[in-house]
Amino acid sequence: MSSAPGSGSGSSELIRIVSRSSPMALAQVERVRTELAALRPGIRTEVVPVTTSGDRWMGDLSKLGGKGAFTKEVDAALLAGEADLAVHCIKDVPADRPLPAGTVFAAYLKRDDIRDAVIHPGGLTLDEMPAGTRIGTSSVRRVAQLAITHPQLECVPMRGNANRRLEKLDAGECDALLLAVSGLERIGRTDRISEILPVDAMCPPIGAGVLGLQCREDDTETIEAVAGLGDAAVWKEITAERMLLHVLQGHCNSPIAGYARAERDGRLSLRARVFSPDGKTVLDAHEWAGPLDPATLGTSVAVALLRQGAREVIDTIPH
Numbered sequence: 001m002s003s004a005p006g007s008g009s010g011s012s013e014l015i016r017i018v019s020r021s022s023p024m025a026l027a028q029v030e031r032v033r034t035e036l037a038a039l040r041p042g043i044r045t046e047v048v049p050v051t052t053s054g055d056r057w058m059g060d061l062s063k064l065g066g067k068g069a070f071t072k073e074v075d076a077a078l079l080a081g082e083a084d085l086a087v088h089c090i091k092d093v094p095a096d097r098p099l100p101a102g103t104v105f106a107a108y109l110k111r112d113d114i115r116d117a118v119i120h121p122g123g124l125t126l127d128e129m130p131a132g133t134r135i136g137t138s139s140v141r142r143v144a145q146l147a148i149t150h151p152q153l154e155c156v157p158m159r160g161n162a163n164r165r166l167e168k169l170d171a172g173e174c175d176a177l178l179l180a181v182s183g184l185e186r187i188g189r190t191d192r193i194s195e196i197l198p199v200d201a202m203c204p205p206i207g208a209g210v211l212g213l214q215c216r217e218d219d220t221e222t223i224e225a226v227a228g229l230g231d232a233a234v235w236k237e238i239t240a241e242r243m244l245l246h247v248l249q250g251h252c253n254s255p256i257a258g259y260a261r262a263e264r265d266g267r268l269s270l271r272a273r274v275f276s277p278d279g280k281t282v283l284d285a286h287e288w289a290g291p292l293d294p295a296t297l298g299t300s301v302a303v304a305l306l307r308q309g310a311r312e313v314i315d316t317i318p319h
């Protein structure tokens with residue numbers, strides 16, 4: 001191949017990005033392609049589509065053997081060398097076990113909104129909804145917190161990608177939905193939001209609003225190419241949050257919530273909560289740390305929750 005002198009070895013570099021085919025996943029890949037094109041104009045990208053078991057299965061996710069439901073096929077494409085880069089919602093990446101051997105996160109992108117939104121066709125907020133209003137969500141985290149703040153509302157199981165859930169809502173399968181603001185932004189449907197819930201009322205899941213770029217660990221070329229897309233503050237937040245989840249050994253069906261915040265002065269805080277499914281037990285911990293060791297902060301908050309009895313709460317929930 002003849003390339004102009006001085007155009008650099010990266011001028012003909014191709015990065016193949018594996019993606020689920022939901023509108024949200026494709027939008028995430030487009031964000032990465034746009035940011036990469038600005039940072040490294042010489043690199044070409046291509047999308048390699050996969051369908052995951054989590055996308056196909058509309059039943060209870062725990063019956064699929066856990067949260068890896070959305071990541072297994074993606075990991076396999078990466079490890080088989082069919083693709084060079086995977087874009088994951090960090091929220092969907094299990095933390096109770098190590099990342100698949102041979103893969104690493106090369107970057108975490110700048111964080112989007114971490115809050116959940118209410119979608120009600122009539123524009124009602126949770127407080128305005130009559131008793132018995134059916135909220136479509138299968139998330140134990142959302143069900144537990146709704147039981148605390150709005151016990152008069154009824155949760156009904158609801159799965160499928162965000163676009164499908166909106167269709168099911170419009171078809172009358174439920175009266176309202178809870179969905180992540182960031183996901184609605186990605187699919188261009190923030191027009192459907194009737195209320196954004198503060199994190200005090202609806203604590204977000206670990207990793208909310210963050211995309212991680214996963215590579216093969218020996219693929220230094222791709223790792224170096226995408227590392228510049230990463231955000232240093234988000235790296236600290238995710239390191240603390242995922243260490244918390246790792247120490248708690250939460251599973252796909254455990255109502256664990258929490259978020260870290262890196263302040264501009266370098267300090268890092270982490271709040272986390274563990275709920276019983278009925279919301280009657282709420283464990284809460286919040287700590288501050290200096291900038292140097294996010295993993296220790298995650299461990300420390302997890303230990304505080306374990307001292308309050310988190311082990312029993314997590315283990316009594318079947319998965």
Ligand SMILES: NCc1[nH]cc(CCC(=O)O)c1CC(=O)O
Nearest residue numbers: 089091179180182183208209210
């Ligand atoms: N479980 C699916 C999923 N994974 C990540 C997001 C939202 C975007 C994010 O937090 O990165 C969603 C949709 C939702 O929960 O509403």
